[in-house]
Amino acid sequence: MSLWWLVFLVLVAEVIFVLVYLFVPLPAVVKNKLIRLIERYKTVLLGIALVCLGLTVMEYMNSEKYAHHLGDGEVGLKSQLLNQTKEFRAQRNFYMGGTTFVLSLVIVGINSILKKNMELIDRIEVLEKRK
Numbered sequence: 001m002s003l004w005w006l007v008f009l010v011l012v013a014e015v016i017f018v019l020v021y022l023f024v025p026l027p028a029v030v031k032n033k034l035i036r037l038i039e040r041y042k043t044v045l046l047g048i049a050l051v052c053l054g055l056t057v058m059e060y061m062n063s064e065k066y067a068h069h070l071g072d073g074e075v076g077l078k079s080q081l082l083n084q085t086k087e088f089r090a091q092r093n094f095y096m097g098g099t100t101f102v103l104s105l106v107i108v109g110i111n112s113i114l115k116k117n118m119e120l121i122d123r124i125e126v127l128e129k130r131k
Helices: 002-023 028-041 042-066 077-130
Strands: none
Touching: 002 028, 002 042, 002 077, 028 042, 028 077, 042 077
């Protein structure tokens, strides 16, 4: 399971990197290339969103399982501590998955808006050159 969450952490880092990179003031040429690159890999970002949604649902179910776990009649301190640790991990992973899901959708939406803006600027430049 730890390898799975390592992959998930890489996906989170990638989504945050792309989101921050879209808002950094860059020259127009670099920003246009980035927008086109993201547009080309839009299906990958939507795939990441779906994977994160699946992970979020899975961890929500784990969180509910640990929240209602009563034990086998033994309510020792060690058993309670272990149960609370597992519940905390499930809740943490649930919020990470949900955040990454939302950020992936935000990146796709922002990129489509920026692409339309870029295309309109290009059309304005072409029309100005014709005059």
